[in-house]
Amino acid sequence: MDYCPHTPDDTAQMQSVVAIASIDELFADIPQKFRLKSVLDIPAALSEQETIATMSSIAGKNKLPQFTLTGAGAYHHFIPAVVGHIIGRAEFYTAYTPYQAEISQGILQAIYEYQTMIAHLTGTEIANASMYDGASAMAEAAVLCAKMSTRTKIIVARSVHPEYRQVVNTYSWANGYTVVEIPYSSSGQIDSNALQNKLDDQVAAVLVQSPNFFGVIEDIAPLVDTAHQKGALLVAGFTDGTSLGILQPAGASGADFVVGEGQSFGNPLNYGGPYLGIFAAREKFMRRIPGRLVGATVDKNGQRGFVLTLQTREQHIRREKATSNICSNEALCALAAGVYLAALGKNLRKLAQLNIYKTQYLKNKLLQLKGWKEIFFAPVYNEFVLCCPDARLVNKKLQSVGIIGGYELNKDYPELENTLLFCATEMLSKDDIDRVVAILK
């Protein structure tokens, strides 16, 4: 199956316009010795029916769980039907980046609305059109902070998602920056004394996450003060975006940048991608931030319209002097997020409440099991850490009945043995939770 509409007659006529006797002549610039003589070693073409059968068989080799108790950066939430219908409109999904504003008002306005919702949710003044994912958004924020100063150190809390820290490390290494990690305290929050001690006049940015990887809510305002006192900027991440429906956002506590994963807003788990990176900031950074920005303006007749704006920040104008190399966003995922947030509206708070109810129920039930205990005492949103007699055995038991258990923290925190990170969203029913506890009894 190919998608070329050319009949043999078309091809012949076109060849005569181009004045070639054979298609091969079109490739004459490729030196003879480099022309591929063999046929590519990939499976034979399939009809549409065969394609569906083949792909269904591959999808069928995955075992979908009955439900999952792991979040850890990707969250299973209910997606209202409207989201799929809107992003399934070909006018949106078969378009490119909106370079020609007059025929791209749809996606431009939708992104402007998304930016507005995100700025409000994060407690900042501005948000961009989205980044690749939460981790790269955090890494780009860190690099930006260093570039705006002459400083070369990045401080990151160990309670930040391990994969986000890895990405920050990669980007920092490439730019010659040093990364310093700050331990967590017995509350599960960043150890603020250790932060004080490590902050010096070479630190460009302090990276934290709230809720952090342990599910624990950080006290952002004092961290902002601590960072600012030493001339560093504070970058606050978050884990599950739905927490923004109920928690005081980091922007409202004075964070300079709020970055995080937007997948929770209407995007399926998709085995890790595509997701969208939320990137929000104080207004004063508007001309420095990476990524696409949509702005409102007027047309010749004074009518409101939208364009990609402040493009002098960007690579196609500034080349090596650009603030980043990013030249796209995750537009369709951001559209899904916008539709999701508009569909939820103020019910986002109710949804967040429901997540808290389920989480508290799950936590209390698990704590009734023999030998299980809490190790952090600060408040949590919809994830929490418990220590148990044998974490691996717990997950094995759950897995054998098709349940994804908790995230085993000792993979990333060797000191946290037999410690599991659990997540409960609205997708988990009371019966599910009771079953888990029955299995583990």
Add this chain to the structure above:
Amino acid sequence: MELIFEISKPGRSASAVAASDVPAVNIEDAIGKKYLRTDLDLPEVAEVDLVRHYTNLSRRNFGVDLGFYPLGSCTMKYNPKVNENVAALPGFTGLHPYADDKSAQGNLQLMYEMQKYLSNIFGMAEFTLQPAAGAHGELTGMMMIKKYFEKKGEKRPAILIPDTAHGTNPASGALCGFEIVTLRSNSEGGVDIDHLKSLMTEKVAGLMLTNPNTLGLFERNIEQVVQIVHGKGGLLYGDGANANAFLSKARPGDLGFDVIQLNLHKTFSTPHGGGGPGSGPVGVSAKLVDYLPIPRIIKTGDGYNWSDKFPDTIGRMRSFYGNFNVIVKAYTYIRSLGAEGLKRATEMAVLNANYIKEKLKPYFDLPYDRVCMHECVFSGKRQVAENGVHTTDIAKKLIDYGYHPPTIYFPLIVPEAIMIEPTETESKETLDAFCEAMIAIAREAKENPDGVKNAPLTTPVSRLDEVLAARKPDVCWKKS
């Protein structure tokens, strides 16, 4: 059109949150008052109004399904529907990224095979599927080059980039600390070999080359270019933005490229989504395999597993494994077309571009008049000189004819550039009609230039004031 906030009315909602089947808890007790937000100002709309709002927005947007979209360098080919259907299978969409490897064998197999197919199609030793977009792939590739020299203990602070390159190339190089040195093009639009010889020293990490370049021209002296770069111990980076031009015809690995980054959303038919999600896999030669991002897929007798036990890796470029669902669509495309289909796609893409080039040559300046690959680049300078009509005017007028304009003002070395990439999925009739429109615009530029300069007239908004947008930025709506 009104904003979603302007149609909001307190008390309305397009969703109902399920009732709780577990006991409610006092939120202030559970969380603490100081951690709770006091405001939540999201739109309040009924479902029908929500759907109409976004549906009406979609009607103000142009996609490939609506018409011809010859946006040069973006490869706006048709996005097959079957790809969307299979990517929506619950087996692909429903899995958590931390599902254990045993439960994810289908996904792992698909990604592993995708890496193998891409390695074969491009003649590379290995591929990573982790980068989320082309520019992200560029950054990944440049980081591997940096790591390679770091491990060898060589200090090579600079990288060469031709003046025809996409802006992302210098930006990606700069984002991993390289000094950017610009390499001139020769009169044929290719690499200026003498300039390359003079710039390529032991302080230079290598060359970032797009081939075919952004003029749509294949680098005839590629063998010499590779010899010069490798001769000084440098590496050759290939920007695969234009990979649609050579599938089954030539392989970058055979040409001597050490790195190539792809754009699955261009070459392998996945939809662009209004600006993403894309996917930017990176292929490497044997020299660079050790530096690939982690985690990588390992195949054993038991099946497939993720592994991060690669001590020389550059590390991680993003969370999880890549834009998996986009990869599913590109994999489906490769399986549907097979080797013959990919070859035909390239052949028809190149034929289409040359056909347009020949038909429009009498009407627009063609700065590099030779056989082109998948795209052709005209200059609108004749129209500027004779009629005061600029390329942007021609582009806007095309909108009134029902087309998405080509890429304009790029590459930078062509004044008033008009870069046309038709792709293989367009019929002769579509190309003929488009050429007739272009010719009519060239005529109108002479006879009634104001008619061109006032375009577009058929769109919901006319030309927008970009200066105002940048001078007084309004990027978030505020209640007045």
